[in-house]
Amino acid sequence: MHAVVFGNVTAIIQRMYARRSLYHTRMKDLKDFIRVHRLPQQLKQRMLEYFQTTWSVNNGIDANELLRDFPDELRADIAMHLHKDILQLPLFETASRGCLRALSLHIKTSFCAPGEYLLRQGDALQAHYFVCSGSLEVLKDNMVLAILGKGDLIGADLPGKDQVIKTNADVKALTYCDLQYVALRGLVEVLELYPEYCSKFMADIHQDLTFNLREGSEIEVGACLSPPPVQAPAPGDAG
Structure with a gap:
């Protein structure tokens, strides 16, 4: 019983960290894109705000x-x-x-x-x-x-x-x-x-x-x- 409970908890935590890791990976890619193409500050801010807001709405899932x-x-x-x-x-x-x-x-x-x-x-x-x-x-x-x-x-x-x-x-x-x-x-x-x-x-x-x-x-x-x-x-x- 303990093995089953702790196994399920471990799996849940792993999924949570996997989603968070995906968020940070995409955010890094976005920042790299902005830096490589030298986008102006205003455009950069709009892109970052849009990404963060949409991620909070759909958790990064593309239906x-x-x-x-x-x-x-x-x-x-x-x-x-x-x-x-x-x-x-x-x-x-x-x-x-x-x-x-x-x-x-x-x-x-x-x-x-x-x-x-x-x-x-x-x-x-x-x-x-x-x-x-x-x-x-x-x-x-x-x-x-x-x-x-x-x-x-x-x-x-x-x-x-x-x-x-x-x-x-x-x-x-x-x-x-x-x-x-x-x-x-x-x-x-x-x-x-x-x-x-x-x-x-x-x-x-x-x-x-x-x-x-x-x-x-x-x-x-x-x-x-x-x-x-x-x-x-x-x-x-x-x-």
């Missing part, structure tokens, strides 16, 4: 790498669980289970630190982003257009064939943010496989977006934020 060798059937079930928050959006209510399973394999996770830009104005939009936690602001010409928080969806209505969507504003993190995103290319592939849901998605995406990043849609945003015009009194109504 995509970990699940890569599993069969698609099992990966889809795991992905459905990992990404259940974004898949429960009203936008996906009418999608079949097969469609959701296919879509879940194209969903990835991302992380954004305070002050970092998720997107910059004029970038080619490549994904829809769902905010799992944290807050971001949408900026245009140093003016705040929107504040985004948990449960918000940002992206754009899908373009025509071979059309590139250019973002109409900057998206900047105010706090540490966890995000899930689905790449537009993967989304289009899934919609082509499920045409019965495609028309419904195309009709609903515009209204389900918290903020539409398509270039030109800022006109609609401005109209929503501007106060209604004051109607001048008709002649004879004064007094």
Whole structure:
């Protein structure tokens, strides 16, 4: 009995030290990279803070790498669980289970630190982003257009064939943010496989977006934020 107990404790301690050793190895590699390429201090600090924060969140585990060798059937079930928050959006209510399973394999996770830009104005939009936690602001010409928080969806209505969507504003993190995103290319592939849901998605995406990043849609945003015009009194109504 003593041998079993101490053996298990020893194994646990060894695993703890192995994880810590991996952290220090990767941190050393990162610092060596920074030194060899002579990165400026500000960029160096951003890289170190990002590495330390993401490690504290996922303990250095890359889910995509970990699940890569599993069969698609099992990966889809795991992905459905990992990404259940974004898949429960009203936008996906009418999608079949097969469609959701296919879509879940194209969903990835991302992380954004305070002050970092998720997107910059004029970038080619490549994904829809769902905010799992944290807050971001949408900026245009140093003016705040929107504040985004948990449960918000940002992206754009899908373009025509071979059309590139250019973002109409900057998206900047105010706090540490966890995000899930689905790449537009993967989304289009899934919609082509499920045409019965495609028309419904195309009709609903515009209204389900918290903020539409398509270039030109800022006109609609401005109209929503501007106060209604004051109607001048008709002649004879004064007094």
